[in-house]
Amino acid sequence: LAIVGQLAGGIAHQFNNILNVIIVTADAILVSNPHLDEETKRWLKNIKEEGRRAADLVYRLLDFSRHSLVEKRKIELFSFIKNLEKELREFFPPNVEICIERDQKSEYSIQGDPSLLRQLFLNLASNSKDAMPEGGKFILGLKELTVDEGNMLSFSTLSQGKYIEVKIEDTGIGMDEETKKHALEPFFSTKKKASGLGLSQVHGIVKQHRGIMKLESQPSQGTKVIIYLPEYETKVKNENSSGYKYFC
Template sequence: IVSCTPVFNKRGQLEKIIHISTDITGLKKIEVALRESQERYQIAVSSSKSGAWEINVQTGKVYMDHSFTKFYGYTEKELENLEQLFGLLDSQERNEANQFIEQFAKGEVEENSFIYHIHRKDGAIAWFQTNGILVRDETGQPLRIVGISRDITEQKRAEKEMAALQEQLQQSQRMEAIGRLAGGIAHDFNNLLTIIQGNCELSLNILPEKDPLKANIEEISLSAERAATLTRQLLAFSRRQLMEMKVMDLNMTLHNLDKMLRRVIGEDIELITILAKDLGKIKADQGQIEQVIMNLILNARDAMPRGGSLIMETSNFELDEHYVQAHINVAPGQYVLLSISDTGCGMTPDIKEKIFDPFFTTKGKGTGLGLSTVYGIVKQTGGSISVYSEPSKGTTFKIYLPRIDEPFQKEKKQKMKESMSGGGETVLIVEDDDMVRKLAVRILQQRGYKIIEAENPKQALSLCKKQSGKIDLILTDVVMPSMSGNELVKKIKKIRPEIKVLYMSGYPDNSFNHHAFLEKGINYIQKPFSTANLAQKIRKVLDK
C-alpha cells in the first residue's frame, strides 16, 4: 500500500510530497487464509447439514446463516427474531426453547442443548439438535448465545424405523413363545380328550337305551367335543395344524361364501365385494382359509352393532425390498392380497397390539381365539397379516398369501367301503400314552383286528424283528420320547417295506414339513378321534 501526503510552504505553495509505502504481503496472506477458512467452514457446515446461529439475549435479535433458509424453507426476513422462530415450534417445545434461552440469559449455564422439530414451509417435518454456548460482555454479564443446529431428520427417521422393527420383533417372539406353549397344551389335551371321547363312545355302545347313565355320558361327550374345538383353535394359532394344501382361486372361495356371509352379518350391514379379474392363484387349505374369512367377518360384524359397511377386496400385490425391510418375517415377492375393511368402532393402539394374543377379547363373550386362529393359519400358509385401525373410524385387515403359478388339481373322489370292520389284519399300535394306546387297542379289537402294542419306538422295532407273521399296518403317534413317529417308520420300512402306515397326532412335530404333510399322501388321523373315525381310517389305509 502507498500513501501520499503533500507538504505546503507558508505561501501555500506545494513544496514536497511525502510517500509512505507499507508492505501488506502478510495482511493479504491473512485475508486469503481467512477467505479460504470461511469457504471451508461453509462447505463443512453445508455437508454436515448444520447451521450457525446467534441470539442477542439483551435485544432478542437473531442471526442465522444462510443454511437455515434451506433447512426451514423460510426467507431470512421470516427468521429475524425469537417470536418468529418460536412460532415454528409446538407448545411443548416452545416452552423448552424459552427455558433454553432463559437459562443463558440469567447466566445459569455456560452451554446447553436440546432437540426440537419444526414444520417446514412446505409442510414437511424436520428435526434438529441445537448446541449453544454463552458469550459474556467485559463486565461478565450475559451478552449473546452462539451455537450450531444440526439437521437430524434422517437419524430420527432411522430411529423410528428401528423402533418399529424392534417392536415387531418383540411381538413376533412373544407370539412364538405363546404359540409353543399353546401347542404343547393342545397336544396334552388332545390325548386326554381322545381318552374321554373314546370311552364315552364305547360306553354308549353297550348301554341300554333307557339307562339313566346314558344322558350323563352323552353330556360328557358333548363337552369333550367343545373342548376339542378349543384345542383345534390353539393348534391353528401355534401353527402346528396339519393342512391339506391345494391350489385355490380366492375369488371363487369368496363367491361361494357370499350368501352365507350375508346371512351372518345381518341386513343392517352392507357387504361390498371387489374382486380383481386377473387374480393369481394361492396354495392353501380350503377349510382353513374359509375359517380365516369367517372369523374376520364376525369380528367386523361385532364392531358395527348399529350397522355400517363391510368391504372385501382382492388384488395382486408385490411386496418389495423396501416393505420387507420395514416388516419382520416377510419375504419379497408376488402375493395375493385379501383386504377386509369395516366402518366400525376401530381400536386404540394398545388394544391393536394384543388382538392376536390367544384368549384376549374386548367383547365380554367368546373364547378370544378368533383372531389368534386367523394369525396362525395365515402364518402357517406362508403369508403375513397386518391391521390398520383408528378409534371411531374402522379397521382394515390385510392378508398377503404367496401367489403361485401351478395348475388346479382335479378332485379325486374315493368310494368308502360301508364296512369299517377288520378282516383279521394285524395292526401294530405305537403310543407312549398308556390310556390312549389301550383305548385304540380296545376299539380295533372290537372291529376284528389282531393287535400288537408297543409303548415306545424301541419296543416297536424289537417286536417288528421278532414277529414272524405279517404286520399289515402300523398306527403310530407322531411325537414320542427318544424318537419321532416319522423316524420310527423309516426304520421299520427297512425291515418290512410292505407295511402300511397311519399316523395319529395331537400336533405334528418338526420331523414333518407342515405344509407338505398331506400333499405327499401321508395318512394321518387327528386327535381326538372317535371310534368310528379311527375304524374308518384304518380300513381306508388298508384298502388302498
Template sequence: MASVDSARPDFEALKRAQQALRESEARYRGLVEGSIQGISIHQDFIVRFANPAFARMFGYEAPAQVIGRNALTLVAAEDRDRLEAYSLARLHGEPVPSRYEFQGMRRDGARVWIEGVISLTTWDSRPATLATLFDLTERKQLEQQFLQSQKMEAVGRLAGGIAHDFNNLLTVILGRAELLLHRLGAEGPGRRDVELIHATGRRAVALTQQLLAVSRRQVLKPQVLDLNAVVSGLSPMLRRVIGEDLELAVALDPDLGRVVADPSQIEQVILNLVVNARDAMPGVGRLTIETGNADLDETYARQHAGARPGPHVMLAVSDSGAGMDEATRARIFEPFFTTKEWGTGLGLATVHGVVTQSGGNIWVYSEPGRGTTFKIYLPRVEEAASPAPAVESTVERPRGSETVLLVEDDDDVRGLAREALEEVGYTVLDARASQEALTLAARTAGSISLLITDVVMPRMGGRALAAGLARVRPGIRVLYVSGYAPDAIVSHEILEQGVAFLPKPFTPLALAQKVREVLDAPGAGAA
C-alpha cells in the same frame, strides 16, 4: 508507512481465518443437513433449529414447518411429563439420563419410537438443549413381532403337550356317542342326551383345533386356490352371519393370481374376520371384502417379521365400526386376549396362526372411530386352481372284509376302533405296542391288508413299525393316526406326500371312510 505495511499480514490472516470459518460452517451444515439422524435445538421447549431428518421423522416436509413449535407437542402425551422434567433438571445441573427412549407423534397422528441423545448447548448466548434423535420404530416393530412369535411358540408347546391325550379322550367320547346313536335309531330312548354329548364333544374338538391353529401346529392340506372362488362360495353364508342391518360389499379382482393354502382353513380365516367385523358394528355399517394382486417390497418385508418380498395375493376385510386404539391393536393376535364379554380370545389368534403357517403375512390398520382393515398377503403362484373335491353323498359307514392290524397304546381308543371296524365287516388284529404288533403279524398265516398305527408310541413309533412290517409284508398299506402333529407326521407343516393320515379325534364314520379310501387307492394289495 511502516505501520500500514505491518498491518497487512494481520489483514491477510483475518481473511484466511474468515475463509476457514466459512468452510468449517459449510462442512458442519453439510453434515447436519445430510444426517439421517434428526437433529434439533430447543430453548424453553421452543424448537429453534431442526435439520431435514428431524422434520421427516415427525411427518413434516421441511424444517421450517417445525421451527417455532413447542417441542413437547411432538411427544406422545404419556411421555411429555417425563421429558419435561429431564429438560428442566438438566438446565439446573441435576443428574439426568443423557440417552433415553420415548414415543413421538407424527403430523398424521401416527406414533414413532425414538431414542434421543441429549446434551446442553447455547443458542443466541443463552442455554439451550441439543437433541440427536434415532428412529427406532422399525426395530420396535420387529421386537414386538418377535415377542408375539415367542408367545405363539409357548402356546404351541402347550397345545402340542395336551393335544395327544386330550384328543384320545375326545376320540372315545365322540366315537362311543356315534356308535350309540347308530344303535339307538331315530326314536331310541335317551337319543337326545347322546346327541348332546356328541355335539358338546364336537365343540371341544373345535377348541382343540383352534389351539393347534394358533400355535401353527395343525396339519394342513394345501392346494392351489382361487381366493375369488372361496369368497364367492362363502358369500351367501356370510350375509346370513352379519344380518340384515349390515351391508356386505365384495370387490374381487378378475385377474387375481392363485395361492397355495388349505381351503377349509382359509374359509375359517374369512369367517373369523367377518364375525370380528360384525361385532365391531353393533348397529348399521358396511363390511367390505376385497381381493387383489400385490408386490411386497424389501421395505415391507423388513418391517413385518416373517414377510418375504415378491408377488402376493391380497385378501382384505374392512369394517366401518368403532376401530381400535394402539394398545388394543398391539394385542389383538394374542391368544385368549379379547375385548368381548363372550369371546374366547382365539378368533383372531387363529387367523394369525393359519396365515403364518400358510407362508403369509397379516397386517391391520385401525383408528378409534374410523373402522378397521385386515390385510392378508399370501405368496402368489402360477399354477391353475385345484378342482373342488367331490361331495360325499352318503353318511353310511362303508363296509369291508379285509384283515386290519390295529396298533394303539391307548386301550380305550384301541377298543373303540376295533369295535367300529368289526361292525362294518373287517377282521381286526389289535396290539398295544409295536413289538407286540410285529410278533402278531409274524404269527398270522393269512394276509394283512392294512396297518393302522398311532405315530407316537413308547420304544418304537409308528413309522419304525411300518418300516419293519413292510420288510416281511411288502404289500401292506399304512394309515397313521395321531392326536397331534409332531415332526413325525408333519414335514414343513404340511402332510408329507403319499402318507395316509387320520387326525384324532376321529369318529367311527371317519375311520371307516378313511380305511376304505386307503384300501381302494391304486397300488399294492394285501401282504
C-alpha cells in the same frame, strides 16, 4: 409335532365327552323337575351354558391340533370368496352391506387349505359383526402385490416375489391402541363371553400359509385386516391393475 397334536386331539375328545355328560345331566335335571325353585333352575342353566362354552373352546383347540399338518392345494381366492358370500349374507344382519372388491386381475391363486381359509374369513366376519351392532359395511378386497427391490423396505418381512393382498375391512367401532397391541394374543378379549381365540387362530392360519398379517384400526374408524399370501405361481403382471372393480 404331529404326535403332540394327535395326543392333544385325543385328550380334547375325551374332555369334550365329559363336558357333554355334564351338559346333558344338567338338562335332564331341569326337564324332569319342572317344579324346582327359580334359583336352582338358574344354577342348572348356568352349568349348561358354561359347559357349552367350554365345549366350544375345546372344539377350537381341537381345530388347532387337527390342522397342525396343513393339506394345501391350489385355491383361487375370488371364487372362494364368492362361494362364501351366501354364508356371509346369512351370517350378517340385513343392515350390514357386503362388498367384494378386486383389481383388474382375473385370478388370485394361492396354495391353501380350504377349511382353514374358511375358518379365517368366518372368524374375521364374526369380529366385524360384533363391531357393527348398528350395521355398516363389510368389505373383502383382493389385489396383487409384487415385492421387489423398489418396495421391499415397506414389506421387510416378505421375501421378493408375488403375493395376494387380502383385505378384510369393516366400518365398526374400531380398536384403541391397547386393544390392537394385544388383539392377536390367544385368550385376549374385550367381550363379555368370548374366548379370545379368533384373531390368534387367524394369525396361525396366515403363518401356516407362509403369509403375514397387519391390523389397521382406530376407535370409531373401523378395522382393516390386511393379509399377504404368496401367489401360487408367477404370472405376467397386468399393467393396468390400478383401480378396483366394485361388487356391492
